[in-house]
Amino acid sequence: MRAPYASDPEQSRGREFATAGGEVRGPRTAFQRDRDRIVHSTAFRRLRSKTQVFIAPDGDFYRTRLTHSLEVAQIARTMARALGLDEDLSEGLALAHDIGHPPFGHAGERALADAMAQAGGYDHNAHAVRIVARIENPYCDHEGLNLSWEMLEGMAKHNGPVAAPGWALAEIDRAFPLQLGTWPSLEAQIANLSDDIAYDNHDIDDGLRAGFLSLDQLLALDFVAELWRGVERRHPHAPRERQLRELVRDQIGVMVRDVVVETARTAAGLASADEVRDAGAATARFSETMAVEERRLKAFLYENLYYHPEQIATAERAREVIAKLFAAYSQDANTLPRHWREQLPAEEPARSRRICDFIAGMTDRYATQQCVAIYGRAPEGLSNV
Template sequence: MLDAPTSTPKAPYAVRTTRGRLHAEPEDTSRTPWQRDRDRIIHSRAFRRLQYKTQVFVFHEGDHFRTRLTHSIEVAQIARSLARRLRLDEDLAEALALAHDLGHPPFGHAGEEALDGLMRSHGGFDHNAQSLKHVTQLERRYAGFDGLNLSWETLEGLAKHNGPVRRPAPYLARYNAVQDLELGTHASAEAQVAALADDIAYNNHDLEDGLRAGLFTVEEVAAMALPRQALAEARAAHPDLPADRAAPEMVRRVIAAMIRDVAEETERRLAALSPANVEAIRAAPQPVVAFGAAMRGANAEMREFLFERMYRHFRVNRASQKSKRVVQILFQLLHGGPQMLPDEWRARAGEAGSPQAAETVGDYIAGMTDRYALEEYRRLTDPHVGG
């Protein structure tokens, strides 16, 4: 067990030591294991590609909409804030927040739904398992190993930040046989913080992007209780609040309210559990990091609003259907003709139509940005475009 040096006093239930890495490496005397993990994630190719991966709006629809990259940075900021208040390891929470979307394919949830359907007979597609695959196999930067060789705690958090995994995706099951991530238990409080930070950022920033896109108005959003209170506070503080600043003022207050609620509810749960160490967090009967009951209801109301008014909006639906079609055609062409894959992928794919080809093509497509997927689609379908 390696002690992780820190200048910030941690709670007893925080992650304090690492179980190490699958491939033994000398520890860095100037960085904790989780600072090192964070740095490796930031320098990875998969992280850079998030810049051109859809959150909701495809990249060419505007420069000011969120991408997977900006979303991940925003999640990391919220995660660090929560981890600091709860006296957890901020660097581990940040590393998990930055890595949690590495496995997302192009075109957001539309791309994932398409890829999952295409790979159903081969075990399906799960972006959480794909994130783990990126950091344990697909990244190829180091001479001594594939992947990033992250610490056990970071891999554990990637695998089960949403709770115990009862039915692991195929790759997660295979990897777990090599390095046991204890899939039947909860993850650390740091991983749970990253998961709640994702929920907070996702809902609020989709609201702001939907407002920017003109899918609904501030007053329509303020029909919900929590945004209504936040907007009233903003207008009370700024009686002459300009219309173009009402949305960000409202959203930032909702985010602050959610962070406070998670911190307070988590402190209540920790007081009741009185965990002596991180193992008590993992063995707990329920997550320790959570919204309170009233905020869970408010968050569910926001999520339902977004499903009805944004994710099912005809403009988003049209883009989603076109995106799914791109993924479907790419998969069908490359699975049936792996000889069209770039050299490094073709060598892995094996025979056309085989399970090995399906997994390889799934990995290839999952790593694409929106922009690259559209370019590859044109290369494979338009006879006037060169290969």
């Protein structure tokens, strides 16, 4: 049953570019088409070789941006179904939420932001919208993937209203206004919370596997300790590794149930998706109690995993790769592949923005290879697991 506050693909505000002959490929809704276009995009495929937490991991067990995005989509679809929302829109937004990330994750993003300081800066959320609206061009009749208004809106502001959009998002908004000052659909808000739930818990899983985190550290958090006691009661003789996987699953389940119950409460009485947008605050949310626990968990991860000395050292080496690539391409256009060189604008800031587009699309591996091709070597120790 569709909830009254759900997005309805039959009432979509349409696409930026009209399609000749209409949409004829199969019995799909507008939001199903959006999701499928994302899945078939080059930018989505490249996520398989882009950093999630651990940079360029040597092991096959650690998450990449692709596996993380798939996990976010699974959580988003579960919550959307429970709340009577459009599952395809939530799933598509979850799958697309990280496609604007450059190589090496947040280390790469910081390097590009520094390099682009005089050309408008760089933000991976805005770049994701730029990718699907302007850079990814598989169609004959228009630029971009030509996603629906609701998909672009959700990508642009899944974190909430955007008061001061940067250059990349502002360009798209001028061409196809996205009402950046309002809240997004409930499907977008659910996708955003699914991202939090996924990385709060799956990053713990990876951190434990890599030895960067320990169970004793985690048990200092009351929320985790209570769930761990439940795992031990249910599975007292199971191997520790299996108990830890059970703990992560339990944490996800508790957080998902909390969001569904709290969001159903806050959404009660809302009669349309537009009322969600005009609510003046997020409708999808954790309960007050869970919000406190989630912030503590996130703070724990920053202190013990993301800001771990080995992570910081590796991130600095990754930042160096991106900075060196940007410098090389800026100083000598001949170092660019021919296609990108031939389309390189002569004037700033368009020139730097084009170089940024090229680097942001790289995988970790390709960025490292390009650094070696230009400079003869790459920094050692680009992977710490």
